[in-house]
Amino acid sequence: MNRKAKGFLGASLGLMLAATVQAGAPAGQAGADTLAWLAESQRLQEDPGLEALNRDWMRRYRLALETHLPVVAARGTPRELLAAALMLPAREDAGVEAGTWMAPEAWGWLEAADRADPRDVLVDWALANVCMSQDAPCDRERLLRSLLQQDPDNAEIRLRALAEAAHRGDAQAAERHWRAATEATVHRSRFLELGRLLRDIQREVPLPPLDARLAHAHGVWMGLGRPAEVEDMADAFVIAMLAAVAMPAMAEVPRRCEARAIREDAVRRAECIRVFTLLAADESTLLGPMVALPRLVELTEGEPGNAGWRARLRRIRWIHESALARMLPSGPDQAPLPKGYADWFIDEGEPAAMRWLLQAQGIPPEPPQDWQPRDQAMRNPNDAQASPGA
Numbered sequence: 001m002n003r004k005a006k007g008f009l010g011a012s013l014g015l016m017l018a019a020t021v022q023a024g025a026p027a028g029q030a031g032a033d034t035l036a037w038l039a040e041s042q043r044l045q046e047d048p049g050l051e052a053l054n055r056d057w058m059r060r061y062r063l064a065l066e067t068h069l070p071v072v073a074a075r076g077t078p079r080e081l082l083a084a085a086l087m088l089p090a091r092e093d094a095g096v097e098a099g100t101w102m103a104p105e106a107w108g109w110l111e112a113a114d115r116a117d118p119r120d121v122l123v124d125w126a127l128a129n130v131c132m133s134q135d136a137p138c139d140r141e142r143l144l145r146s147l148l149q150q151d152p153d154n155a156e157i158r159l160r161a162l163a164e165a166a167h168r169g170d171a172q173a174a175e176r177h178w179r180a181a182t183e184a185t186v187h188r189s190r191f192l193e194l195g196r197l198l199r200d201i202q203r204e205v206p207l208p209p210l211d212a213r214l215a216h217a218h219g220v221w222m223g224l225g226r227p228a229e230v231e232d233m234a235d236a237f238v239i240a241m242l243a244a245v246a247m248p249a250m251a252e253v254p255r256r257c258e259a260r261a262i263r264e265d266a267v268r269r270a271e272c273i274r275v276f277t278l279l280a281a282d283e284s285t286l287l288g289p290m291v292a293l294p295r296l297v298e299l300t301e302g303e304p305g306n307a308g309w310r311a312r313l314r315r316i317r318w319i320h321e322s323a324l325a326r327m328l329p330s331g332p333d334q335a336p337l338p339k340g341y342a343d344w345f346i347d348e349g350e351p352a353a354m355r356w357l358l359q360a361q362g363i364p365p366e367p368p369q370d371w372q373p374r375d376q377a378m379r380n381p382n383d384a385q386a387s388p389g390a
Contacts, residue, residue, distance in 0.1 A: 037220070037329035044217040053214045060208040061233070062089070068205045073109045078123045081113035083201040086126070086241055121150040122197070125190040128160065129245045140164060155184035155278045160249040178256060182271040187278035191246045191285060195346040198238045207234060223329040226336040235342035248287060250279060257295065273299050280312070285350045289316050316351065318367035321374060323354035326361060335361055 044050055065088060073084035085106035110130065113123050124146045131138030144164055147157045158181035165173035207230040210218070218228035222236060257272035276299070279292035293313040300306040325333045338360050344353035355365050 033334075034329070037223075041220055044220055047217075050213060050217050053211050054217070057208055057210065057214060062091075064205050064207065065089070069201075072201055072204070073112075076112075078113040078116035078120045079197055080201070081109045081116075082123050082126055083197050085109040085113070086130070086245060087198065087201060087237075119146050119150060121147065122190050122193055124150070125157075126194055126245060129247050132247055151188070152180075153185045155181045155187040155275060156189050156249055156282070158184055159187075159252065159275075162252050163249055166252055174252070178252075178271070181278075182274045184278060187275075187282040187288065189246070189282060189284045189288075191242060192346055192349060194246060195238060195242050198241055199235075199343075199346055202234050202238055205234075207231075220329075223327070223334075224337045225329075225334050229339070231339070232342075238346070239342065250288075250291065253279070254291075259298070262299075269299060280309075283349045283351045286316070286320060286354075289351065290320070314367060314371075315365075317373050318371060319351060319354045319358065319365065322363055323357050326357065 069084040069088050072080050085102060088103045088106045088109075090103045110127065113120075114127055116123065124143050127138065128140055128143040128147065131140050131143065141164070144157075144161050148161060151157050158177050162174050162177035162181065165171075165177055210228065210230055210233070212227070215227040215229065218224075218233065219226050222228055222232060224232060253272075253275055256268070257276070262269040262272055273296065276292040276296050279288040280296060282288040289312075293309060293316060296309040297306065297313055300309055326335045327337060328334065338357065341353055341357060344356045348356075358365060
Protein backbone atom coordinates (compact mmCIF):
# COMPACT_ATOMS: atom_id res chain seq x y z
CA MET A 1 0.00 0.00 0.00
CA ASN A 2 1.53 3.30 -0.98
CA ARG A 3 1.81 6.29 1.36
CA LYS A 4 -0.97 8.20 -0.40
CA ALA A 5 -3.45 5.35 0.09
CA LYS A 6 -2.32 4.84 3.66
CA GLY A 7 -2.88 8.52 4.38
CA PHE A 8 -6.38 8.27 2.91
CA LEU A 9 -7.65 5.08 4.53
CA GLY A 10 -5.19 4.18 7.22
CA ALA A 11 -3.99 7.35 8.84
CA SER A 12 -5.42 8.64 12.03
CA LEU A 13 -9.04 8.15 12.92
CA GLY A 14 -8.34 10.17 16.04
CA LEU A 15 -6.64 12.88 13.99
CA MET A 16 -9.30 12.82 11.26
CA LEU A 17 -12.00 13.22 13.88
CA ALA A 18 -10.11 16.24 15.21
CA ALA A 19 -9.06 17.51 11.78
CA THR A 20 -11.40 20.48 11.76
CA VAL A 21 -9.94 21.82 15.00
CA GLN A 22 -6.39 20.53 15.15
CA ALA A 23 -5.13 23.85 13.82
CA GLY A 24 -6.23 25.31 17.15
CA ALA A 25 -4.11 22.96 19.26
CA PRO A 26 -1.91 24.81 21.73
CA ALA A 27 1.29 26.10 20.20
CA GLY A 28 4.47 24.39 21.35
CA GLN A 29 2.66 21.31 22.57
CA ALA A 30 4.66 19.02 20.27
CA GLY A 31 7.54 17.50 22.17
CA ALA A 32 9.00 14.15 23.17
CA ASP A 33 5.65 12.35 22.90
CA THR A 34 5.11 13.65 19.38
CA LEU A 35 8.59 12.68 18.28
CA ALA A 36 8.21 9.21 19.78
CA TRP A 37 4.90 8.69 17.99
CA LEU A 38 6.33 9.89 14.68
CA ALA A 39 9.34 7.61 15.06
CA GLU A 40 7.18 4.57 15.84
CA SER A 41 4.80 5.40 13.00
CA GLN A 42 7.72 5.71 10.58
CA ARG A 43 9.26 2.44 11.79
CA LEU A 44 5.99 0.60 11.20
CA GLN A 45 5.52 2.16 7.76
CA GLU A 46 8.94 0.92 6.73
CA ASP A 47 8.40 -2.66 7.97
CA PRO A 48 8.20 -4.79 4.78
CA GLY A 49 6.22 -7.51 6.54
CA LEU A 50 3.56 -5.02 7.64
CA GLU A 51 3.54 -3.49 4.17
CA ALA A 52 2.65 -6.88 2.71
CA LEU A 53 -0.05 -7.49 5.33
CA ASN A 54 -1.49 -4.03 4.75
CA ARG A 55 -1.49 -4.42 0.99
CA ASP A 56 -3.33 -7.72 1.28
CA TRP A 57 -5.91 -6.29 3.69
CA MET A 58 -6.55 -3.32 1.42
CA ARG A 59 -6.91 -5.65 -1.58
CA ARG A 60 -9.57 -7.68 0.25
CA TYR A 61 -11.30 -4.54 1.49
CA ARG A 62 -11.38 -3.05 -2.00
CA LEU A 63 -12.79 -6.32 -3.34
CA ALA A 64 -15.54 -6.19 -0.69
CA LEU A 65 -16.42 -2.65 -1.77
CA GLU A 66 -16.34 -3.53 -5.46
CA THR A 67 -18.62 -6.50 -4.81
CA HIS A 68 -21.19 -4.81 -2.60
CA LEU A 69 -21.46 -1.24 -3.86
CA PRO A 70 -22.90 -2.19 -7.28
CA VAL A 71 -25.65 -3.98 -5.32
CA VAL A 72 -26.31 -0.77 -3.40
CA ALA A 73 -26.38 1.29 -6.59
CA ALA A 74 -28.74 -1.19 -8.26
CA ARG A 75 -31.40 -0.36 -5.66
CA GLY A 76 -31.73 2.86 -7.60
CA THR A 77 -32.59 5.41 -4.91
CA PRO A 78 -30.76 8.75 -5.27
CA ARG A 79 -29.12 8.49 -1.86
CA GLU A 80 -27.90 4.94 -2.40
CA LEU A 81 -26.53 5.87 -5.83
CA LEU A 82 -24.74 8.80 -4.20
CA ALA A 83 -23.28 6.72 -1.38
CA ALA A 84 -22.13 3.94 -3.71
CA ALA A 85 -20.40 6.48 -5.96
CA LEU A 86 -18.60 8.25 -3.12
CA MET A 87 -17.45 5.01 -1.52
CA LEU A 88 -16.00 3.31 -4.61
CA PRO A 89 -12.37 4.49 -4.73
CA ALA A 90 -10.36 4.51 -7.93
CA ARG A 91 -7.78 1.79 -8.38
CA GLU A 92 -4.21 2.97 -8.24
CA ASP A 93 -3.68 1.75 -11.81
CA ALA A 94 -6.90 3.30 -13.17
CA GLY A 95 -5.16 6.38 -14.57
CA VAL A 96 -7.55 8.85 -12.93
CA GLU A 97 -6.58 12.50 -12.84
CA ALA A 98 -4.77 13.92 -9.84
CA GLY A 99 -7.11 15.31 -7.20
CA THR A 100 -9.81 12.69 -7.69
CA TRP A 101 -10.50 9.61 -5.61
CA MET A 102 -13.62 8.05 -7.14
CA ALA A 103 -13.54 5.22 -9.64
CA PRO A 104 -14.45 6.28 -13.20
CA GLU A 105 -17.56 4.06 -13.17
CA ALA A 106 -18.84 5.89 -10.07
CA TRP A 107 -19.59 8.99 -12.13
CA GLY A 108 -22.39 7.13 -13.88
CA TRP A 109 -24.03 6.50 -10.52
CA LEU A 110 -23.68 10.19 -9.62
CA GLU A 111 -25.28 11.19 -12.91
CA ALA A 112 -28.18 8.81 -12.21
CA ALA A 113 -28.60 10.34 -8.74
CA ASP A 114 -28.58 13.81 -10.31
CA ARG A 115 -31.37 12.86 -12.72
CA ALA A 116 -33.74 11.92 -9.90
CA ASP A 117 -37.10 13.65 -9.70
CA PRO A 118 -38.20 14.95 -7.25
CA ARG A 119 -34.93 16.48 -6.10
CA ASP A 120 -33.30 15.35 -2.86
CA VAL A 121 -31.68 18.14 -0.84
CA LEU A 122 -28.95 15.90 0.60
CA VAL A 123 -28.05 14.56 -2.84
CA ASP A 124 -27.94 18.06 -4.32
CA TRP A 125 -25.82 19.31 -1.40
CA ALA A 126 -23.33 16.44 -1.73
CA LEU A 127 -23.19 16.77 -5.53
CA ALA A 128 -22.46 20.49 -5.24
CA ASN A 129 -19.58 19.67 -2.89
CA VAL A 130 -18.25 16.85 -5.08
CA CYS A 131 -18.32 19.13 -8.12
CA MET A 132 -16.11 21.61 -6.29
CA SER A 133 -13.73 19.15 -4.62
CA GLN A 134 -13.30 16.97 -7.72
CA ASP A 135 -13.20 19.83 -10.22
CA ALA A 136 -15.82 17.94 -12.21
CA PRO A 137 -17.80 19.27 -15.20
CA CYS A 138 -20.97 19.72 -13.14
CA ASP A 139 -23.60 22.42 -13.35
CA ARG A 140 -23.00 23.86 -9.88
CA GLU A 141 -25.27 26.84 -10.51
CA ARG A 142 -28.19 24.52 -11.27
CA LEU A 143 -27.49 22.52 -8.12
CA LEU A 144 -27.35 25.71 -6.04
CA ARG A 145 -30.64 26.93 -7.52
CA SER A 146 -32.21 23.62 -6.52
CA LEU A 147 -30.79 23.88 -3.00
CA LEU A 148 -32.05 27.45 -2.63
CA GLN A 149 -35.53 26.36 -3.66
CA GLN A 150 -35.56 23.42 -1.24
CA ASP A 151 -33.89 25.09 1.76
CA PRO A 152 -34.28 28.87 1.33
CA ASP A 153 -33.93 29.84 5.00
CA ASN A 154 -30.65 27.98 5.52
CA ALA A 155 -27.67 30.33 5.83
CA GLU A 156 -25.30 27.50 4.88
CA ILE A 157 -26.83 27.31 1.42
CA ARG A 158 -26.86 31.10 1.11
CA LEU A 159 -23.18 31.29 2.02
CA ARG A 160 -22.42 28.55 -0.48
CA ALA A 161 -24.21 30.57 -3.18
CA LEU A 162 -22.33 33.69 -2.01
CA ALA A 163 -18.98 31.92 -2.44
CA GLU A 164 -19.97 30.75 -5.91
CA ALA A 165 -21.05 34.27 -6.94
CA ALA A 166 -17.83 35.76 -5.57
CA HIS A 167 -15.81 33.13 -7.44
CA ARG A 168 -17.36 34.12 -10.77
CA GLY A 169 -17.09 37.86 -9.98
CA ASP A 170 -20.83 38.58 -9.74
CA ALA A 171 -20.88 41.28 -7.07
CA GLN A 172 -24.63 41.88 -7.25
CA ALA A 173 -25.48 38.19 -6.75
CA ALA A 174 -22.93 37.95 -3.94
CA GLU A 175 -24.51 40.88 -2.11
CA ARG A 176 -27.99 39.41 -2.61
CA HIS A 177 -26.95 36.08 -1.12
CA TRP A 178 -25.18 37.82 1.77
CA ARG A 179 -28.36 39.76 2.63
CA ALA A 180 -30.35 36.51 2.50
CA ALA A 181 -27.82 34.81 4.78
CA THR A 182 -28.24 37.58 7.36
CA GLU A 183 -32.02 37.00 7.28
CA ALA A 184 -31.82 33.21 7.47
CA THR A 185 -33.23 31.32 10.45
CA VAL A 186 -30.60 28.59 10.75
CA HIS A 187 -27.14 27.48 9.58
CA ARG A 188 -27.68 23.79 8.86
CA SER A 189 -24.87 21.78 7.29
CA ARG A 190 -25.70 18.38 5.79
CA PHE A 191 -22.36 17.07 7.06
CA LEU A 192 -23.80 14.71 9.67
CA GLU A 193 -26.70 13.60 7.49
CA LEU A 194 -24.25 12.56 4.78
CA GLY A 195 -22.08 10.87 7.41
CA ARG A 196 -25.00 8.76 8.62
CA LEU A 197 -25.80 7.71 5.06
CA LEU A 198 -22.21 6.66 4.35
CA ARG A 199 -21.87 4.90 7.70
CA ASP A 200 -25.05 2.88 7.20
CA ILE A 201 -23.95 1.74 3.74
CA GLN A 202 -20.43 1.03 5.00
CA ARG A 203 -21.83 -1.29 7.65
CA GLU A 204 -23.37 -3.44 4.95
CA VAL A 205 -19.89 -4.20 3.58
CA PRO A 206 -18.27 -7.36 5.03
CA LEU A 207 -14.86 -6.33 6.36
CA PRO A 208 -11.82 -8.63 6.29
CA PRO A 209 -10.32 -9.43 9.72
CA LEU A 210 -7.21 -7.61 10.91
CA ASP A 211 -4.03 -9.50 11.72
CA ALA A 212 -2.83 -8.68 15.25
CA ARG A 213 0.36 -7.02 13.98
CA LEU A 214 -1.62 -4.94 11.52
CA ALA A 215 -4.14 -4.03 14.20
CA HIS A 216 -1.29 -2.70 16.36
CA ALA A 217 0.20 -0.75 13.45
CA HIS A 218 -3.09 0.88 12.51
CA GLY A 219 -3.72 1.71 16.14
CA VAL A 220 -0.46 3.69 16.06
CA TRP A 221 -1.07 5.25 12.64
CA MET A 222 -4.60 6.23 13.61
CA GLY A 223 -3.62 7.63 17.00
CA LEU A 224 -6.12 5.41 18.82
CA GLY A 225 -4.00 4.58 21.85
CA ARG A 226 -5.03 0.92 21.39
CA PRO A 227 -4.97 -1.74 18.63
CA ALA A 228 -7.33 -0.92 15.79
CA GLU A 229 -10.40 -3.01 15.02
CA VAL A 230 -12.07 -3.43 11.64
CA GLU A 231 -14.80 -1.04 12.79
CA ASP A 232 -12.14 1.63 13.30
CA MET A 233 -11.00 1.10 9.72
CA ALA A 234 -14.57 1.55 8.49
CA ASP A 235 -15.01 4.65 10.64
CA ALA A 236 -11.79 6.14 9.25
CA PHE A 237 -13.05 5.52 5.72
CA VAL A 238 -16.34 7.31 6.41
CA ILE A 239 -14.67 10.29 8.14
CA ALA A 240 -12.17 10.53 5.27
CA MET A 241 -15.07 10.67 2.80
CA LEU A 242 -16.74 13.41 4.81
CA ALA A 243 -13.52 15.41 5.03
CA ALA A 244 -13.06 15.09 1.27
CA VAL A 245 -16.65 15.92 0.28
CA ALA A 246 -18.12 18.28 2.88
CA MET A 247 -16.43 21.56 1.99
CA PRO A 248 -17.05 24.45 4.43
CA ALA A 249 -18.95 27.33 2.87
CA MET A 250 -17.98 30.17 5.20
CA ALA A 251 -14.86 31.56 3.51
CA GLU A 252 -16.58 34.80 2.50
CA VAL A 253 -17.79 35.58 6.03
CA PRO A 254 -14.41 36.61 7.52
CA ARG A 255 -13.76 38.73 4.42
CA ARG A 256 -17.03 40.62 4.78
CA CYS A 257 -16.67 40.86 8.55
CA GLU A 258 -13.05 41.95 8.71
CA ALA A 259 -12.66 44.11 11.82
CA ARG A 260 -11.51 47.30 10.09
CA ALA A 261 -14.28 47.08 7.49
CA ILE A 262 -17.10 47.01 10.04
CA ARG A 263 -15.72 49.32 12.73
CA GLU A 264 -17.52 52.31 11.25
CA ASP A 265 -20.41 50.41 9.63
CA ALA A 266 -23.16 49.66 12.14
CA VAL A 267 -25.34 47.90 9.58
CA ARG A 268 -22.59 45.53 8.46
CA ARG A 269 -21.62 44.91 12.09
CA ALA A 270 -25.21 43.87 12.93
CA GLU A 271 -25.28 41.60 9.85
CA CYS A 272 -22.03 39.95 10.90
CA ILE A 273 -23.31 39.37 14.44
CA ARG A 274 -26.39 37.70 12.99
CA VAL A 275 -24.41 35.38 10.68
CA PHE A 276 -21.83 34.53 13.36
CA THR A 277 -24.71 33.75 15.75
CA LEU A 278 -26.07 31.19 13.28
CA LEU A 279 -22.61 29.70 12.73
CA ALA A 280 -22.02 29.39 16.48
CA ALA A 281 -25.27 27.44 16.85
CA ASP A 282 -24.29 24.83 14.24
CA GLU A 283 -22.47 22.17 16.26
CA SER A 284 -22.19 19.55 13.53
CA THR A 285 -18.44 20.19 13.81
CA LEU A 286 -16.35 22.48 15.98
CA LEU A 287 -15.51 24.64 12.99
CA GLY A 288 -18.58 26.90 13.20
CA PRO A 289 -18.35 27.68 16.93
CA MET A 290 -14.56 27.98 16.87
CA VAL A 291 -14.73 30.51 14.02
CA ALA A 292 -17.81 32.40 15.19
CA LEU A 293 -17.52 32.68 18.97
CA PRO A 294 -14.25 34.67 19.12
CA ARG A 295 -15.71 37.17 16.65
CA LEU A 296 -18.95 37.45 18.63
CA VAL A 297 -16.93 38.18 21.77
CA GLU A 298 -15.05 40.87 19.86
CA LEU A 299 -18.10 42.39 18.15
CA THR A 300 -20.21 42.62 21.32
CA GLU A 301 -17.53 44.05 23.60
CA GLY A 302 -19.16 46.34 26.17
CA GLU A 303 -22.69 45.09 25.44
CA PRO A 304 -24.96 43.08 27.78
CA GLY A 305 -24.71 39.90 25.68
CA ASN A 306 -20.92 39.80 25.73
CA ALA A 307 -20.64 37.76 28.93
CA GLY A 308 -22.78 35.00 27.45
CA TRP A 309 -20.66 34.76 24.30
CA ARG A 310 -17.47 34.82 26.38
CA ALA A 311 -18.78 31.96 28.55
CA ARG A 312 -19.70 29.89 25.49
CA LEU A 313 -16.28 30.48 23.94
CA ARG A 314 -14.53 29.49 27.16
CA ARG A 315 -16.65 26.34 27.39
CA ILE A 316 -15.97 25.23 23.80
CA ARG A 317 -12.25 25.89 24.22
CA TRP A 318 -12.25 23.77 27.37
CA ILE A 319 -13.94 20.89 25.55
CA HIS A 320 -11.63 21.28 22.56
CA GLU A 321 -8.40 21.43 24.55
CA SER A 322 -9.35 18.71 27.03
CA ALA A 323 -10.50 16.31 24.31
CA LEU A 324 -7.47 16.87 22.09
CA ALA A 325 -5.18 16.27 25.06
CA ARG A 326 -6.69 12.77 25.22
CA MET A 327 -7.16 12.11 21.49
CA LEU A 328 -3.95 13.22 19.83
CA PRO A 329 -0.87 10.99 19.96
CA SER A 330 1.09 14.01 21.15
CA GLY A 331 -1.51 14.92 23.76
CA PRO A 332 -0.25 15.18 27.34
CA ASP A 333 -3.11 12.99 28.65
CA GLN A 334 -3.70 10.67 25.70
CA ALA A 335 -5.99 7.75 26.53
CA PRO A 336 -7.40 4.98 24.33
CA LEU A 337 -10.13 6.35 22.09
CA PRO A 338 -13.37 4.72 23.28
CA LYS A 339 -15.26 2.53 20.85
CA GLY A 340 -18.30 4.37 19.63
CA TYR A 341 -16.68 7.80 19.36
CA ALA A 342 -17.25 7.94 15.61
CA ASP A 343 -20.93 7.11 16.09
CA TRP A 344 -21.30 9.95 18.59
CA PHE A 345 -19.56 12.25 16.14
CA ILE A 346 -21.81 11.29 13.21
CA ASP A 347 -25.05 11.06 15.21
CA GLU A 348 -24.70 14.09 17.50
CA GLY A 349 -21.90 16.29 16.14
CA GLU A 350 -18.28 16.89 17.04
CA PRO A 351 -18.72 18.99 20.22
CA ALA A 352 -21.23 16.45 21.58
CA ALA A 353 -18.79 13.62 20.81
CA MET A 354 -16.00 15.42 22.64
CA ARG A 355 -18.28 15.99 25.63
CA TRP A 356 -19.10 12.27 25.61
CA LEU A 357 -15.39 11.44 25.44
CA LEU A 358 -14.66 13.64 28.45
CA GLN A 359 -17.60 12.23 30.40
CA ALA A 360 -16.39 8.69 29.70
CA GLN A 361 -13.05 9.63 31.26
CA GLY A 362 -14.51 11.47 34.26
CA ILE A 363 -13.77 14.99 33.00
CA PRO A 364 -16.48 17.62 33.68
CA PRO A 365 -18.01 19.37 30.64
CA GLU A 366 -17.59 22.77 32.31
CA PRO A 367 -14.14 24.32 32.90
CA PRO A 368 -12.93 24.90 36.45
CA GLN A 369 -13.43 28.50 37.54
CA ASP A 370 -9.71 29.33 37.39
CA TRP A 371 -9.01 27.49 34.13
CA GLN A 372 -7.24 29.24 31.25
CA PRO A 373 -6.27 27.77 27.84
CA ARG A 374 -2.72 26.44 27.52
CA ASP A 375 -2.22 28.68 24.50
CA GLN A 376 -1.48 32.10 25.97
CA ALA A 377 -2.76 33.81 22.81
CA MET A 378 -6.25 32.54 23.70
CA ARG A 379 -6.17 33.71 27.31
CA ASN A 380 -8.23 36.58 28.63
CA PRO A 381 -8.20 37.62 32.29
CA ASN A 382 -11.97 38.20 32.16
CA ASP A 383 -12.78 34.69 30.91
CA ALA A 384 -12.53 33.02 34.29
CA GLN A 385 -15.21 35.40 35.54
CA ALA A 386 -17.70 34.44 32.79
CA SER A 387 -20.76 32.72 34.12
CA PRO A 388 -20.62 28.95 33.32
CA GLY A 389 -24.35 28.83 32.83
CA ALA A 390 -24.55 31.76 30.44
